[in-house]
Amino acid sequence: PETNIGIFPGAGGTQRLPRVIGMARALEMILRGRTVDPEEAAQIGLVHELTRRGGALARAREIAAEIADRPPLAVGMAKQLVKSALDRPVAEGVLEEREMFDRILREDDTAIDAMRWFLDNG
DSSP states (O other): OGGGGTOOOTTTHHHHHHHHHOHHHHHHHHHHTOOOOHHHHHHTTSSSOOOOTTOHHHHHHHHHHHHHTSOHHHHHHHHHHHHHGGGSOHHHHHHHHHHHHHHHHHHOHHHHHHHHHHHHHO
16 A cells, blocks of 8 residues: 555565566555455455454464474475575576486485385376
8 A cells, every 4th residue: 555655565565566466466455555454455365364353473373283293394395495496597497406306215214114105196
């Protein structure tokens, strides 16, 4: 809504919003000074999901516990790869992905066991 009062989003808003919801949608929201309600925020990918009033912290803890149950090396590598994806050419990211995949197969027996189970059990 900043353009309604003669300024524009600061604190990185003009840089982060297009990365989250796309260039066209970000421009439309910023130039028109438009806000969105929770349902639209979920629909356009600004938030991942909605909870009942007062339920956000409990849901965040559920999600955190779910992620914490995953093998930490895989989670850490995936997080690093995704966070750097938009800052470099795809070919460079794919190369690092391949290197990390090789590393995880060498260092994490859990990954190999899980892949074997998946191949055997579909």
